[in-house]
Amino acid sequence: MATLWNNYRYLFFRRFTQLSILVLYFLANAWGWSVLKGNLSSSLLLNTVPLSDPYAALQMLAAGAVLSADLLLGAFIVTIFYLLIGGRVFCSWVCPVNIVTDAAALLRRKLGVDAISRRQPASRNMRYWVLVLSLIISAIMGITAFEFISPISMLHRGIVFGLGFGWAAMLIIFLFDLFVLKNGWCGHVCPLGGFYSLLGNFSLIRVSHSEENCTLCMKCKTVCPEHQVLHMVGKESLPVLSGECTNCARCIEVCDDDALNFSIRNLAKNKTTGE
Amino acid sequence: MKTEAVSDRRKFILNMARSAGITALGGFIWSAYVDEVTASQLLLRPPGAIKEEDFLKTCIKCGLCVLACPYDTLLLAKPGDNKPLGTPYFIPRDIPCYMCTDIPCVPVCPTGALNESSVTTDKKLDINAADMGLAVIDSESCIAFWGIQCDACYRACPLLGEAISIVYEKNERTGKHAFMKPVVHANICTGCGLCERACVTEKASIFILPREVAMGKAGDYYIKGWDKEDEKRLENAMEIKTKTEISKESAIDSLNSEEELY
Numbered sequence: 001m002a003t004l005w006n007n008y009r010y011l012f013f014r015r016f017t018q019l020s021i022l023v024l025y026f027l028a029n030a031w032g033w034s035v036l037k038g039n040l041s042s043s044l045l046l047n048t049v050p051l052s053d054p055y056a057a058l059q060m061l062a063a064g065a066v067l068s069a070d071l072l073l074g075a076f077i078v079t080i081f082y083l084l085i086g087g088r089v090f091c092s093w094v095c096p097v098n099i100v101t102d103a104a105a106l107l108r109r110k111l112g113v114d115a116i117s118r119r120q121p122a123s124r125n126m127r128y129w130v131l132v133l134s135l136i137i138s139a140i141m142g143i144t145a146f147e148f149i150s151p152i153s154m155l156h157r158g159i160v161f162g163l164g165f166g167w168a169a170m171l172i173i174f175l176f177d178l179f180v181l182k183n184g185w186c187g188h189v190c191p192l193g194g195f196y197s198l199l200g201n202f203s204l205i206r207v208s209h210s211e212e213n214c215t216l217c218m219k220c221k222t223v224c225p226e227h228q229v230l231h232m233v234g235k236e237s238l239p240v241l242s243g244e245c246t247n248c249a250r251c252i253e254v255c256d257d258d259a260l261n262f263s264i265r266n267l268a269k270n271k272t273t274g275e
Numbered sequence: 276m277k278t279e280a281v282s283d284r285r286k287f288i289l290n291m292a293r294s295a296g297i298t299a300l301g302g303f304i305w306s307a308y309v310d311e312v313t314a315s316q317l318l319l320r321p322p323g324a325i326k327e328e329d330f331l332k333t334c335i336k337c338g339l340c341v342l343a344c345p346y347d348t349l350l351l352a353k354p355g356d357n358k359p360l361g362t363p364y365f366i367p368r369d370i371p372c373y374m375c376t377d378i379p380c381v382p383v384c385p386t387g388a389l390n391e392s393s394v395t396t397d398k399k400l401d402i403n404a405a406d407m408g409l410a411v412i413d414s415e416s417c418i419a420f421w422g423i424q425c426d427a428c429y430r431a432c433p434l435l436g437e438a439i440s441i442v443y444e445k446n447e448r449t450g451k452h453a454f455m456k457p458v459v460h461a462n463i464c465t466g467c468g469l470c471e472r473a474c475v476t477e478k479a480s481i482f483i484l485p486r487e488v489a490m491g492k493a494g495d496y497y498i499k500g501w502d503k504e505d506e507k508r509l510e511n512a513m514e515i516k517t518k519t520e521i522s523k524e525s526a527i528d529s530l531n532s533e534e535e536l537y
Contacts, residue, residue, distance in 0.1 A: 028342060029338075029341075029342055032342075037339060037342055038337040038338055038339045038342070038385075039336075039337055039338055041335045041336050041337045041361070042335045042336075042337035042339070042385050042386070043337060043339075044339065044383070044385075050385055052335065052337075052385060053335070056335055057335075060332060060333065060335070060386070063332040064332060065329065065332035065333040065386075066333070066387065067386070068385065068386050068387040070385040070386070071335065071385050071386045071387075074385060123290075123294070126294075129294060129297075129298050130301070133298055133301065133302050133305070136302070137302060137305055137306050137309065140306070141306055141309055141310070142328065142331070142332055143309055143331050143332060144331075144332065144335075145305065145306075145309060147335075147336055147360075147361065148308075148309050148359065148360050148361075149305065149308065149309070149360075153336060153360075153361060154354055154360070154361075157336065157338065157351060157361055158353065158354075160338065161338050161341060161351045161353075162351070162353055163353065163354075164353025164354045164355045164356060165353065165354035165355030166353065166354045168354070169354060
């Protein structure tokens, strides 16, 4: 039982956080709760603190909209928050699509689809192309381009306000991740993930690897949705510095040898250089 | 070493070309889709909504206006609704805007897509200043125009007697009855849709359209000579005289020319 807890504790916390955020938003709509009102695009925390999606704000800026003070403040708060704790914490701890894609990844491992297509043909830099493209389309068409096709808002808004045909988009992402491309949506395409990757480059909280403890079992690499960030495993004692790491902590909990742990950026650096 | 470097460069160029190609293709499909969903013009927006073009730029699709509405009037466009995804709208025949005096949907908007100052008169929120659309009557299907007595829309209007008035007219068919025809006054109507909701015909004979769709435009050529305000436009008007040569002879000659007669 203790090992079960040890192996899944962060996963449990993550699902708990994801679901409670969803439930809070949902109850704001259904029962008029005022803890978290609105949705992931923009919301009001406890009826006072504005929170807004900084990527949406960026698209609005590109589209040529006049940004209001509330929106700027909200986007600023969110940006600071993710700058500190790791940009893609949004992806693994908040975004509801993560549940869909994680399910696809799990099923992929269980069905052995991974074993058939080892080499991924697509580049993980695609998300940055999509990010730039979204801003270009926003500027040309005078519209927040990604917000009109975003399956993230589609699903989240859908759960809070009514899903419509949104489930079809989720099915497409699920099947795409399951059969076409491993970690296809979150790891390759999603521009919001790309945006938060850029933020995450500066974040303080990092996963840190200690080479002395590593037994090269590679469980961490199997389970990691962005395994390229774990390039140092078994080679060097280094913190994961890539912003593409989602801080999901799956690698930490599957490691039986205590080779991976959370650390604070500068402390970890000093430790490695000090030795 | 050398050959490796060349092949790397080739690979790089090929990869760049490939990415650019995929990006361009994706961009085309993406913008075509966006163009498609934003093309629907017949949407009714919440009170205070700014111009549709700017609204689509500014609305962050958070649904705070929807949450604020006590009557569940406002909806957020879902996938499959064929409306700009996630933006708020309402269908008056289902649930109209009940014109709350404190307009809860407007101040909560974080982006200003619902503009508070457009529904404010004398520093007070004033729902009567709202402009969600304009009621239009189809006089063919409106039974009041047939001579059947009905004033459902007139009675339902929150600006009773101002936005819709009743005009009496003699019914020549019977010779002893009157038509009581509803008339919408565009300068007062807020487009709340209470009349559309109240209309008794199977499909509403009075319905709300966005103002740009419902209204025509006379242009600058015509001036109301009986309206002092309108006449002022003449003061700055530039005089442009057009002269057409008129020949009295040719008018007479035209009657005498033989070919034209046959």
